[in-house]
Amino acid sequence: ILEKKSSFSEQVATLCMQIDPLLKDTEKHGDKIKDPDTIRVQLEEVKGQLHPYLDLSLPYDRAVLIELLRFIAEKDGCAIITPDSTQTQVEDNFVEMWFHPEGTSITSKPEKVITLERIIECAMPNDGDEELVKWINGDRDPREIFDKFDVDKSGEIDREELKKVFKEIGKDASEREIDRVMTQFDLDGSGDIEFDEFLAFLHQLQAEISEMRLKRKFMSENGKAVWRAPMAGKVQFKVLYNPRIAEPGQGTSTNNDTLDRVLSQVKKTNGDSSNMLAMSLSLMRLGVEEAQRVFDELLKGIGDRVETLKMLLPVIANPQQVRVFIDMNLRDRDPYRPGVKCKVTAREVWDESGEAQIMRIDPEDNSMVEVTWIDEKKGSVMVHKDQLTLKGAAAVTAETEKRRLQGALGNCYYPIMGIPTAHYKLDMCKPSDRLCLQKLSAVNNTETNVRRGMKMGDTSQRGNWMNFRNEVYRGQPFTITPWFLDPVPKSGILEFDYVSTFRPVVTQQPLSEKRFLQLVGLCFNTTPEQGDEDALLLKVLSKELKYEWEHGLWTPKIRNQKGMEKFGLQLATLMGEVTPSALDLAEEKAKKELEDRPKTRENERTPGTPGTPNSKPGSRAGGRQGLVQDSIMDAVRQRMGGLGTPSTGTELPKMLPGNRFSIALSQKGPSATKAFNKMKRMSNLMMAAAKIQKRAKKRINALKLLQQMQDLVSMKWISALQARFMLEKYTRLIGISSEDMKLKLNLVCTLHMRIVDLYNFDVVLGALDLEEQAHIIFRLGWLNTWSPLKPDTHYELSHIRREERLISKALLHLAVEEPGDNWWNETFQWNRFDKVIPGWELPITWFTEAGMPSKGILKLEYYSGEGKNLKDCAPRWRLRNALSGLVLAPCPEFLVNDERDKNGHFKYKSVLKHKNGKPMDQLSTAQKMLHAGGIKLSYKDSASTRNKNRYL
Numbered sequence: 001i002l003e004k005k006s007s008f009s010e011q012v013a014t015l016c017m018q019i020d021p022l023l024k025d026t027e028k029h030g031d032k033i034k035d036p037d038t039i040r041v042q043l044e045e046v047k048g049q050l051h052p053y054l055d056l057s058l059p060y061d062r063a064v065l066i067e068l069l070r071f072i073a074e075k076d077g078c079a080i081i082t083p084d085s086t087q088t089q090v091e092d093n094f095v096e097m098w099f100h101p102e103g104t105s106i107t108s109k110p111e112k113v114i115t116l117e118r119i120i121e122c123a124m125p126n127d128g129d130e131e132l133v134k135w136i137n138g139d140r141d142p143r144e145i146f147d148k149f150d151v152d153k154s155g156e157i158d159r160e161e162l163k164k165v166f167k168e169i170g171k172d173a174s175e176r177e178i179d180r181v182m183t184q185f186d187l188d189g190s191g192d193i194e195f196d197e198f199l200a201f202l203h204q205l206q207a208e209i210s211e212m213r214l215k216r217k218f219m220s221e222n223g224k225a226v227w228r229a230p231m232a233g234k235v236q237f238k239v240l241y242n243p244r245i246a247e248p249g250q251g252t253s254t255n256n257d258t259l260d261r262v263l264s265q266v267k268k269t270n271g272d273s274s275n276m277l278a279m280s281l282s283l284m285r286l287g288v289e290e291a292q293r294v295f296d297e298l299l300k301g302i303g304d305r306v307e308t309l310k311m312l313l314p315v316i317a318n319p320q321q322v323r324v325f326i327d328m329n330l331r332d333r334d335p336y337r338p339g340v341k342c343k344v345t346a347r348e349v350w351d352e353s354g355e356a357q358i359m360r361i362d363p364e365d366n367s368m369v370e371v372t373w374i375d376e377k378k379g380s381v382m383v384h385k386d387q388l389t390l391k392g393a394a395a396v397t398a399e400t401e402k403r404r405l406q407g408a409l410g411n412c413y414y415p416i417m418g419i420p421t422a423h424y425k426l427d428m429c430k431p432s433d434r435l436c437l438q439k440l441s442a443v444n445n446t447e448t449n450v451r452r453g454m455k456m457g458d459t460s461q462r463g464n465w466m467n468f469r470n471e472v473y474r475g476q477p478f479t480i481t482p483w484f485l486d487p488v489p490k491s492g493i494l495e496f497d498y499v500s501t502f503r504p505v506v507t508q509q510p511l512s513e514k515r516f517l518q519l520v521g522l523c524f525n526t527t528p529e530q531g532d533e534d535a536l537l538l539k540v541l542s543k544e545l546k547y548e549w550e551h552g553l554w555t556p557k558i559r560n561q562k563g564m565e566k567f568g569l570q571l572a573t574l575m576g577e578v579t580p581s582a583l584d585l586a587e588e589k590a591k592k593e594l595e596d597r598p599k600t601r602e603n604e605r606t607p608g609t610p611g612t613p614n615s616k617p618g619s620r621a622g623g624r625q626g627l628v629q630d631s632i633m634d635a636v637r638q639r640m641g642g643l644g645t646p647s648t649g650t651e652l653p654k655m656l657p658g659n660r661f662s663i664a665l666s667q668k669g670p671s672a673t674k675a676f677n678k679m680k681r682m683s684n685l686m687m688a689a690a691k692i693q694k695r696a697k698k699r700i701n702a703l704k705l706l707q708q709m710q711d712l713v714s715m716k717w718i719s720a721l722q723a724r725f726m727l728e729k730y731t732r733l734i735g736i737s738s739e740d741m742k743l744k745l746n747l748v749c750t751l752h753m754r755i756v757d758l759y760n761f762d763v764v765l766g767a768l769d770l771e772e773q774a775h776i777i778f779r780l781g782w783l784n785t786w787s788p789l790k791p792d793t794h795y796e797l798s799h800i801r802r803e804e805r806l807i808s809k810a811l812l813h814l815a816v817e818e819p820g821d822n823w824w825n826e827t828f829q830w831n832r833f834d835k836v837i838p839g840w841e842l843p844i845t846w847f848t849e850a851g852m853p854s855k856g857i858l859k860l861e862y863y864s865g866e867g868k869n870l871k872d873c874a875p876r877w878r879l880r881n882a883l884s885g886l887v888l889a890p891c892p893e894f895l896v897n898d899e900r901d902k903n904g905h906f907k908y909k910s911v912l913k914h915k916n917g918k919p920m921d922q923l924s925t926a927q928k929m930l931h932a933g934g935i936k937l938s939y940k941d942s943a944s945t946r947n948k949n950r951y952l
Contacts, residue, residue, distance in 0.1 A: 053106050053234050053235065053236040054234065054235050056229055056230050056231060056232055056233050056235065057102065057233070062229055062231075063280070065229050065235065066229060066261065066262070067262070067280050068080065068239070069095065069116070069227070069229075070218075070262075072093050072095065072118070072219065073093070073118050073217040073218050073219050074217050074285075075093075077090050077093075077241065078090065078093055078239070078240065078241050079092075079093055079094050079095070079239075080094075080095040080096065080097055080237045080238070080239055080240075081097075081237065081238050081239075081240060082096050082098055082113065082236075082237065082238070083236050083237065083238055085238065087240065088240070089240075090240045090241070092118075093118045094115070094116065094117055094118065095114065095115065095116035095117075095219055095237075096113060096114070096115050096116075096237075097113070097235045097236060097237035098110035098112075098113060098114075098235065098236040098237065099111065099112040099114050099230075099233055099235055100233060100234040100235075101232075101233050102232040102233050102234075104234075106234055106236060110236070114221070114227075114235070115221070116219040116220060116221055116227050117219070117221075117223065118217060118218075118219055118220075119217070119218055119219070119220045119223065119224075120217050121217075142195075142199055143195070146195050146198055149161045149162075149165050149168075151164075154192070155194070156192035156193060156194055157192060157193050157198055158191055158192050159178055159182065159191060162178060162181060162182070162193075163178065176289070176292065176328075177289065179328060180288050180324050180328065181193075181201060183324050183328055184201075184320065184323070184324045184715075185197040185200065185201055194512065194514075194515060196509055196512055196515070204320070259284075259286075259290050259293065259294070262277070262280055262284075263277070263293070263297065277294065277297055277298055281294070281311065281312065281314075281315050284315045285315055285316075285317050286312075286315055286316050286317060287316075287317050287321060288316075288321045288324055288325050288328070291312060291315075291316050291321075291325055292325070292328070292329075294312060295308060295309075295312055295329060298312065303339070305329060305330065305401065306330075306401055306404050306408055307408070309325075309326065309329065309330070309405055310405065310408045310409055313325075313326075313409070313416050314412070314435060314439070318418075319416065319417055319418025319419075319714070319715070320418070320715055322416055322417060322418070323417065323418070323714075323715055326402065326405070327398075330398045330401045330402060330405070331398050332397050332398050335390055336361060336369055336385060336390070337358065338358055338359055338360055339358065340357070340358045340390055341355070341356075341357050341358075341374070341390075341391045342355075342356055342357070342358060342371065342388040342389060342390050343355060343388070343389040343391065344356050344371060344388060345387045345389065346387075352381075354373055355373070355374050356371035356372060356373050356374060356388075357374050358370070358371055358388075359372050359380055362382065367384060367385055368382050368383070368384060368385075369382070369383060369384075369385055369388065370382050371383055371388070399708070403704075403707065406707065410430070410432045410433065411424055411425075411426055411432065411433055411436040412432050412433070412435050412439060414436075415436060415439035415440050415443055416439060417710075417711070417714060418715060419710055419714045419750055419753075420439075420440060420443050420498050420500045420753075421498060421499050421500045421749045421750065421752060421753045421780075422497075422498060422746065422749060422750075423495075423496075423497050423746070423749075423779065424440075424494075424495065424496055424497070424498060425493065425494075426493070426494045426495070427493055428488070428489050428490055428491055428492050428493070428494055429490065429491055434488045434490065437485070437488050437494070438485075438488055440468075440498055441485045441488075443467075443500065444466060444467045444468070444498075447467060447500060447502050448465045448466075448467070448501075450502075451465075451501060452465070455885075456885055456886075457783070457885055457886035457887065459501060459781065459783035459784050459886075459887060459888050460781075461781055461802070461803065462479060462802065463802055464481065466480055466481070467498055467499055467500065467501055468480040468497070468498055469496060469497040469498070469779070469780075469781060470496055470497045470778065470779070471494070471495070471496040472494075472495045472496070473492055473493070473494050473495075474492045474493065475493070477576075478494075480496065497778075497779045497780075499752075499779070499780050499781060499784050501784070501888055502753065503758070503888070503890055504717055504756060506890065506891075506892070508717055508756055509717070509756070510717050510719040510722060510756045510757075511716055511717065511718055511719075511722065516538075516718065516722050517531055517534055517535055517538075519713070519716060520534055520726065520729070521534075522712055523705070523708055523709045523712055523713075523726070524705070524729065524733065534725075534729070537725070538722075538725050541721065541724065541725055541728075542721055545721065545724070545763055545766070564794040564795070564859065565796070566770045567770040567771075567773055567774050567796065568832075568857070568859075569832070570770065570771050570774035570775075571774040571777055571796075572798065572832060574774060574775065574778040575778065575798075575801065577798065577832070578832060585833075698735070699740055699743075701734065702734040702740055702743050703743060705730065705733075705734065706730075706743050706746060706747055709726065709730065709747060709750070710747075710750050713726070713750060713751065714750060714753075714754065717754060717755075717756050718751070718754055718755060718756065719755065719756055719757055719760070720755050720757050720758070720760035720763040720764055721760075721763060723754075723755050723763075723764050724763050724764050724766070724767050726747075726751065727744070727747060727748065727751065727764060727767050728767050730747060731744060741771075741772060741775070744768075744772065745775050745776060745779065748764060748772075748776055749776075749779060749780065751764060752764075752780060752784075752785070758787070758888060758890070759789045759790060759884070759889040759890075759891075759892065760790070761785050761787070762787075762790060765785070781803055782804055782806075782807050783803050783806065783886070783888060784887070784888040785888075786887060787887060787889040788810050788814065788879075788883035788884055788886075788887065789880050789881075789884060789891075789892075791810075791811060791814060791862045791864065791880075792863060792864055792866070793861070793862065794859075794860070794861045795807070795811070795858070795859065795861070795862065796858075796859045797858045797859075798855075798856075798857050799852070799853055799854055799855050799856050799857070799858065800854065800856075805852070805854070806886070808858055809852070810883050810886070811823075811860070811862055812842070812846060813879065813883070814862070814864075814876075814879065814880070814883070815842075815862075817876050817879050818864060818873065818874065818875060818876045818879070819872060819873060820863075820864075820865065820871055820874065821863075821871065821872075821873070822862055822863055822864060822873055823842065823860050823861075823862065824861040824863055825860060825861055826840070826841075826842065826859065826860035827840055827859045827860070828840045828856055828857070828858050828859075829856065829857050830855065830856045830857075831856075831857075832857055836859075
């Protein structure tokens with residue numbers, strides 16, 4: 001009301017009437033209530049009184065205070081202050097509020113000011129925790145630990161053996177917790193987990209135990225015990241909240257003590273306890289065990305598992321626990337499940353009929369069901385399943401309910417499920433889309449803080465440490481900033497790409513070949529024979545790509561000089577540098593140049609002749625138009641008087657002059673000709689409809705398979721070779737057309753964030769055509785897909801874009817430091833459609849920031865000897881290691897130095913040294929290496945307000 005500059009609407013006027021008791025001089029409403037200036041003056045005077053108060057005698061108000069205190073205890077950047085306080089910034093979490101005893105007025109001076117401070121208690125680790133740390137930190141051989149619990153020597157850990165692991169570290173594991181672990185790590189449902197998954201389980205267990213023992217946060221008045229809200233009286237306060245401090249990441253889990261208090265308070269509340277609990281969820285962060293307790297309570301009031309999960313999933317601690325929780329609660333269910341309404345038919349077992357509801361299935365005889373009557377009859381009876389007619393009930397599969405859950409969550413599904421790397425189009429009017437943006441913002445904060453803490457390079461599109469790319473808001477190019485997200489807007493269409501920069505630890509291994517083939521089998525529902533074929537194809541692909549040679553650092557080039565022009569043009573079009581009109585002019589120019597060439601036999605071929613592109617089967621010039629069902633074609637011929645014979649053809653008989661069809665038709669007269677033409681048009685329509693139906697069915701199958709692959713892959717770590725295999729199998733199985741390219745690109749984006757050896761991402765790009773490669777670079781960015789460890793390919797880099805300019809700098813340093821002539825066929829032009837500068841060579845002025853141009857297009861091929869020191873070219877791994885700190889792909893453990901053994905081969909050894917337990921600062925290493933090579937290329941950090949120069 002205070003900010004609105006126009007006259008008030010009826011709704012606003014009604015609102016003014018509702019807050020009328022707080023206004024001065026309101027005995028005569030008259031026209032004054034509709035006068036904006038008068039209302040604003042009056043509201044300004046009483047604005048300070050518009051602060052909340054809670055009546056603690058009301059269970060709802062008391063629950064609100066308890067939730068606020070818990071929120072302040074668990075999150076930084078929150079405080080409660082007295083109504084007359086002028087404080088605007090949050091320094092430490094504290095509480096100061098006025099308390100009015102029961103029977104006193106809130107307008108009088110408060111009798112007491114309640115002051116609370118935040119207490120954080122940490123439980124001491126026990127002997128089991130110390131033993132677990134020894135297992136993980138390498139004080140004991142991991143294989144020895146695995147063999148210790150693998151009692152039957154099967155090479156796998158089963159449920160009973162897993163219980164012994166928990167017992168060894170002094171933790172009592174319930175059957176539900178064992179189910180959770182097996183659901184997460186048992187990929188094929190065999191009831192066993194392998195060695196690699198066992199190690200991952202130990203790391204996760206350590207993190208869970210550390211968090212559980214570390215955090216017990218509460219607000220206290222005396223510094224010892226938890227402050228309990230009085231059962232009567234009123235409290236007044238104001239809330240200070242800074243979301244940039246309070247929500248840098250995911251926070252810590254709500255512990256069992258806090259959850260017990262919440263559930264106890266909810267049960268005491270008059271009314272619907274499930275609604276009260278739902279309101280409390282926004283301030284919680286739950287693990288699987290705690291979420292299950294809340295789920296069971298919510299399900300009583302909601303009754304729908306999917307709707308309950310929709311409400312609960314956003315507050316579960318992390319995507320791994322979200323997936324485990326879903327698998328535990330969405331299972332295949334029998335149609336004769338409790339709660340289903342049915343109609344009982346009288347038979348010999350039970351001679352009464354009527355409307356009933358299923359209560360349970362007889363555990364001793366599955367054919368018998370207990371039902372309870374829902375009409376005037378009372379009591380329950382046992383009847384046979386054959387007597388029941390179900391109403392709207394059917395067998396519910398877990399996959400069906402997962403897809404329903406995905407539809408219910410909308411865009412929020414992807415960040416919640418741990419698949420943030422995707423393209424988003426959000427309607428900010430929808431609460432679910434606003435929640436999606438908030439979730440992505442939290443993920444961005446966490447990932448950015450990690451990279452900044454490790455002093456890694458900024459791989460963002462604009463140098464602002466934001467993982468949002470290609471943003472468009474309200475139809476205009478836009479840049480998402482932290483200020484835009486605080487608070488999230490509530491209108492407009494926001495479209496962008498998000499790329500996750502989360503990377504695993506350097507020791508993380510991809511799935512073993514056995515587990516990977518099991519994963520493929522689950523994704524594609526393959527038979528054992530097809531599984532054997534997949535194993536063979538995987539080996540063939542590895543050999544074809546030379547994936548194992550030199551640790552995978554040498555693979556075939558993904559772009560050649562001829563295809564680079566198409567790649568660069570497509571990428572520039574996506575970036576908005578090339579408009580459709582400019583593209584049309586360039587195409588006309590190229591077409592004219594082609595027409596001016598002297599004709600040869602090759603280009604004298606007429607369209608449709610063998611050897612020309614449009615004569616291939618299924619093209620418009622050759623072959624038939626498609627398939628139509630035989631019964632339809634036979635019916636068409638029958639209506640025409642028996643012309644032609646039933647066949648599997650797709651076209652009606654051709655009426656060529658003098659053939660038997662035209663003669664027969666002419667004998668039947670003009671009416672037959674008219675009927676034939678009509679049926680021909682009908683046939684064309686049916687053929688077109690059949691094509692559309694077939695294409696739609698194919699796309700639906702492709703989408704279902706994509707969703708299933710995303711669900712299964714998003715929590716597994718795979719190699720680039722395995723990602724390439726899955727991409728090729730998906731494309732081959734579905735037969736993706738250019739219309740469905742988006743599905744293929746979505747799969748590549750999902751695989752990108754789960755690849756361990758991301759420096760081998762060119763292996764995945766090699767499975768895409770040049771147009772698809774350009775789309776991936778556009779969506780993910782150069783710095784998130786390129787690695788200085790494997791620079792050997794063709795480039796077309798536009799210096800107007802920050803990322804590509806940085807790639808040019810890196811290639812420049814590599815060319816100077818590495819021996820031999822590394823830059824081949826390099827050219828430079830100021831504009832894409834201008835001619836290249838004749839005889840251009842790399843100028844010495846490019847070795848300064850001011851000298852390197854900020855526009856223009858650089859084209860070149862980089863060569864470093866193919867690992868065989870060919871043409872006197874060889875890599876310098878120390879420099880490449882240092883430069884890798886500037887991109888997303890981290891350095892692998894096996895990186896080499898420049899030394900060689902007695903046979904002239906490079907010595908591989910890890911250079912990821914650690915000092916005081918902290919990773920080496922790779923950015924500083926890059927600066928030192930470049931400085932030692934005599935190169936002092938620096939740039940001003942545009943994202944910083946300080947005049948601070950940084951090396952490349």
